[in-house]
Amino acid sequence: MRGAVIHAPGDVRFEERDDPKIIEPTDAVIRTVATCVCGSDLWPYRGIEAVDEPHPMGHEYVGIVEEVGAEVTSVTPGQFVVGSFATSDNTCPNCRAGYQSSCLRREFMTTCQAEYVRIPQAQGTLVATPDRPAGEFVPSLLAVSDVMGTGWYAAVAAEVRPGSTAVVVGDGAVGLCGVIAARELGAERIIAVSRHEPRQKLALEFGATDIVTERGEEGVARVKELTGGIGADSVLECVGTQEAMRQALRSTRPGGNVGFVGVPHDVRIDGEELFFSHVGLRGGPAPVRRFLPNLIDRVLTGRINPGRVFDLTLPLEQVAEGYRAMDERRAIKALLTP
Amino acid sequence: MRGAVIHAPGDVRFEERDDPKIIEPTDAVIRTVATCVCGSDLWPYRGIEAVDEPHPMGHEYVGIVEEVGAEVTSVTPGQFVVGSFATSDNTCPNCRAGYQSSCLRREFMTTCQAEYVRIPQAQGTLVATPDRPAGEFVPSLLAVSDVMGTGWYAAVAAEVRPGSTAVVVGDGAVGLCGVIAARELGAERIIAVSRHEPRQKLALEFGATDIVTERGEEGVARVKELTGGIGADSVLECVGTQEAMRQALRSTRPGGNVGFVGVPHDVRIDGEELFFSHVGLRGGPAPVRRFLPNLIDRVLTGRINPGRVFDLTLPLEQVAEGYRAMDERRAIKALLTP
Structure with missing residues (x-):
């Protein structure tokens, strides 16, 4: 064969x-x-x-x-x-x-x-x-x-609940499937982080309610603006880089959750920052x-x-x-x- | 005054x-x-x-x-x-x-x-x-x-449930209160990590069922032995050092949870290791x-x-x-x- x-x-x-x-x-x-x-x-x-x-x-x-x-x-x-x-x-x-x-x-x-x-x-x-x-x-x-199983796991690990606000960091196939998962699990507001017009379009069709084009600290600030200054209940990290992880953690409200499914490449999480963030974190191969x-x-x-x-x-x-x-x-x- | x-x-x-x-x-x-x-x-x-x-x-x-x-x-x-x-x-x-x-x-x-x-x-x-x-x-x-409020939060963050197995890393006052919390939240087996005889004694009186004296990788191995090779459902990290965090993460079963309440001092968490561990992590000031x-x-x-x-x-x-x-x-x- x-x-x-x-x-x-x-x-x-x-x-x-x-x-x-x-x-x-x-x-x-x-x-x-x-x-x-x-x-x-x-x-x-x-x-x-x-x-x-x-x-x-x-x-x-x-x-x-x-x-x-x-x-x-x-x-x-x-x-x-x-x-x-x-x-x-x-x-x-x-x-x-x-x-x-x-x-x-x-x-x-x-x-x-x-x-x-x-x-x-x-x-x-x-x-x-x-x-x-x-x-x-x-x-x-x-x-x-x-990809759909992985996006689903990201949403489950991020504890998306009915009525909640979810952010999806990453507009690859997994991130786009994460939008579907967040919608199916009842998120009321779904903020997709994407700079690519065709992917933004698909995210919106899959259920995203907002698009954020900024990355890094600007992306965090934009999500905070959209969430009354507090941050999102759930963030799906679907990339696997240090920048994406940082953006995900900082976009989450205290007591919220990050589900991370991008295989981490040289990602280090600062214990003290995670501590004071009150953010829950779970990832892994779905x-x-x-x-x-x-x-x-x-x-x-x-x-x-x-x-x-x-x-x-x-x-x-x-x-x-x-x-x-x-x-x-x-x-x-x-x-x-x- | x-x-x-x-x-x-x-x-x-x-x-x-x-x-x-x-x-x-x-x-x-x-x-x-x-x-x-x-x-x-x-x-x-x-x-x-x-x-x-x-x-x-x-x-x-x-x-x-x-x-x-x-x-x-x-x-x-x-x-x-x-x-x-x-x-x-x-x-x-x-x-x-x-x-x-x-x-x-x-x-x-x-x-x-x-x-x-x-x-x-x-x-x-x-x-x-x-x-x-x-x-x-x-x-x-x-x-x-x-300390009791903090031990309680550690157990809640580690998602201690009735019938579960909990490990408490740290035998200070918070760790000892973590033993009380794990018992009150219904853990069936509570493994306290301690080398100090008076603290071991108090841990047992508070509800610990097992004492592990080993630290680091040996401590992880001992917890694995006590949990059928899989690891504990919940681990309460009540120290705040890199060694304690590592021991806590590695003592937890895939899908289990670490609650960390020791204020982290120079703690870095490796993203890839956390990913493949499937462990959920939440900490913070209680x-x-x-x-x-x-x-x-x-x-x-x-x-x-x-x-x-x-x-x-x-x-x-x-x-x-x-x-x-x-x-x-x-x-x-x-x-x-x-």
Whole structure:
């Protein structure tokens, strides 16, 4: 089969790779229906994370089950399944606590920009849709496997409540999905931080009530202006830089919460500042599995349409162009179909 | 009147100071019934915080109202009152959100080791007891004004729930009160981190079920052993050092919470480590005012007895000896009576 391999920063190739096989009795192999390029894939692509040797890429997927190991009974060949970028047995103490992305048997998926994918811990990782979904739902179901699940977790970690005010820092696909999540969780006011007109537009369509274009201290001041000088109840930090974290913490009211889902790169939080801020902080790789049944249902009932973050669709063999378009910010997110 | 003044590290004197007066119509003046020395008072005493010029000390107090300003109607002269180290109007948005120690009119009390004290924002800061309490209750009511209120907030911020496992890092008065709070909030297992035999004993009497004597990574490993390898649901960080924060974060299970109430001194939290830990973190100066009515009631009904953290009682004029005894760890906490 064929799939993406990164050879060096800026050098992603579509090439022949070994066919995935059942290795453990807890595995499944799926035929990919759709996969995509993630903002975090750009870290190695841009050379910010080292690329020591060529390796496959991709951690977002929906597909059709081809084969299952002997211990997998929850999904069967032929079913359409949605998974998560982190595998989970869904039975360990961390899974039972709702943190499946800290499963004791967790593996991070890394081979999904490909025609076929091996899914470890398939029993606890994959969720089948009730029927084979219509093609129009595929982008949103794919979004659920990562960016929508992550935006949802950001809103949950930031404790968005009905009637509250939420700020979303970051206008990538995760931030935009965070706007959807904040709206679904009942936020009355949703302030999206974005400088990019097409992303502002999508944020407003997804439920944002205000757009803030300023960053850093100016962005903080603007949010304070919009919130009676106090700050927001909930802030979703969807970037992962020091500047974004600082802006998020300072935009939050005392007693409010920051949910941070951008993988932090050289982020340090000052203990004394956090202390006097009274802000609660929780982040991490989203436990997407916790939210999958709920989010799949919201997609299939037409309540949410996070697939709209895909503004570029390419054949999988043009995966390199997907990276380029996202790197150059010509696309928010590129969907790939084998 | 007379009160404590710090002149330099190690040099606390009991000397004549100006009588406090009503300055604002929102003030009250109280006659001190009891005050005490706080662990945080040791920071300047030990020279870790600079002492640029002589200044009064003390932020814990219970007393009898002597006089009130024109706008103070909630307490009247002659009443026994408990306050907080942070003043609050109890009406601003932050107060209404339960974070009175972030009140927009907050002042930190700094003059309470004295015979009389001026209390700004008395209306929102002071809570009167139903009657003049018997002398046996005074130490616990004094504890409520700071260390018990702070231990309570640590447990609330760490989201201690019925049936949960809590770890308390720090065996000072706040940590010991944190044990009381964890028990009152229903923790089934309470692991106190302490190396000092008298403090271990008090922790066990307050409700600790296990004692861990190890610190740092060994302490983390011991907590993991006691919690099935996963970590605790809630950890109360009651020290304020980098080592204590690290131990607290690493002792917490994914999805668990750290409440941190030790004022951080040069504490930096690594964003990436916090991210992958899935731990929630909230700290700050405790909004004691939120908890005062509840905690006063628990004291007066005999349900809690946090006054036991005072293992040394001195006349106020011997305040310097109170500092020395705590600095040399001869006393957990020194109570002072004018």
